[in-house]
Amino acid sequence: MSTFTSSDGTVIHVREWLPVDQEPVGIVQIAHGMGEYAARYSHLAERLADAGYAVYAPDHRGHGHSITGTPGDLGENGWNLLVEDLVTLTRLLRVKHTGIPVVLFGHSLGSFAVQQYILEHSGLVDDVVLCGTTAVDQLFAMIAEADGDLLGLFNARFQPTRTTADWLSRDEAQVDAYVAHPWCGFDLDPANMTQLATVAAERLSKPTTVPTDLPVYVMVGDRDPLNDNLRLSDLLIDRYREAGLTDITYRVYPGARHEILNEINRDEVEADLIAWITRVPSP
Template sequence: MFTFPSRDGLTIHVRQWLPTAPPRGIVQIAHGMGEHGARYAPLARALVAAGYAVYADDHRGHGLTMLPGRPGELGVDGWNLLVEDLATLTRIAGDHHPEAPIVLLGHSLGSFAAQQYLLDHADLVDAVALCGTTAVDELFAFLSGAGGDVMGAFNAAFQPSRTEADWLSRDEVQVDAYIADPLCGFTLDEPSMAGLAGAAVTRLAEPKAIPTDLPLCVLVGERDPLNQNLTLSDLVVDRYRAAGLTEVTYRTYPGARHELFNETNRDEVVTDLITWLDTVTG
């Protein structure tokens, strides 16, 4: 692990997994809400075995980068700083391996950050993958009727439910591990959620000025409640194609829920991801 200072002085904690030989590419993982980078160790090991260097920060308000408040508190202008932190880490990883192409892989909240990253920092990466992603503005419109119970709204499609986190995966072992993890299971605080919602409406809903030849991969489960039966992931893909992107790969997985890398078909998902990575990193 290593750390670096954010613009506001917060210490950002980063995990790295490195192959023994010079890497064929760099995969930077941006994790989801209410979790942390260590949960991606199995994926990182598979990527390292395929020849990639892997970097994953704990976002501000998460994991080892927790602010001295409640979990999910990002701080003043925290949403924009979270995205800026990702760009800082990209530059650091690029300095470590200057000859290696860089791919940003964002899951869920990390994919929302990646959507904003594409608007401001697309020049830093050679490709982007969005997993468990959605049209964030439309997701907030859906959640507006949830009365603040975000997790309950996501779990509603899986009744009768075994746990409050059944929406994450069909793999009960993975769901139970998430529930047992003291660094998992929270949402952003109200100001931070408002920052994300504002960006969703004013910026993410109309992606533009992204290099049209930048490869983009979207991976989602067909039963991911963030996507409302794929209608919102379809919308994401349509928006990027309308913005002129010509190298868009879209993979959907029947029966799969939100956390594809912890799903019962995760081997299939990882294989698809590595196949795409090998193609776009050349």
């Protein structure tokens, strides 16, 4: 694990997985979701390292090893600083590993950060992956209709429920590990949640500054409540296509819930993702 210091003085901890006995062929930078931490992506990261990729995953501010106070508290202007932290890390990795491509992967909240990242900084990355993602403005409109009970709204679709996190996966062992871990299951602080739900969500609804040739891979489960039976992930895809993006891959996993990387078919999901990352792009 390494660290870097953010522009506001917050120390961001970064977990890394490197290929053995070879120089990396590329970089995969992972942005994890809300109320979790980078090491939860070890299974995928180890497979990517075996394929020759250097993998780096920061614990976002307010998460994991980067928690400095209450879990989920990002600090003043924390949402924008979280996105800035991802940009800073990419720049550091570009210096550390010169001349190789960078894949930026974001899951859930991390995918929202990636959506904002590529509005202004897409030139830093070669490929983008949005996992467990959605049209953020419409997600928060749906949450508002449910009186703001975000996690309750998600779990309500899986009655009768066994835990408070059944919406994450059909794999009960993965759900139980999530529920039991002190670094999992919390929301962002109210100020930054509001910032994400309003100003940021509005910006993300108009992806007109994203380069039209940026390759984007969108991967979701069709039972993921964040995309409302694919209605909102379909909308996200439509918005990118309307903005002119021409290299979009949209993969849907039947029966899968929110954390498709922790689902009962995770090996299939990871294999599909790695095949896309390692593909030879069209000339």
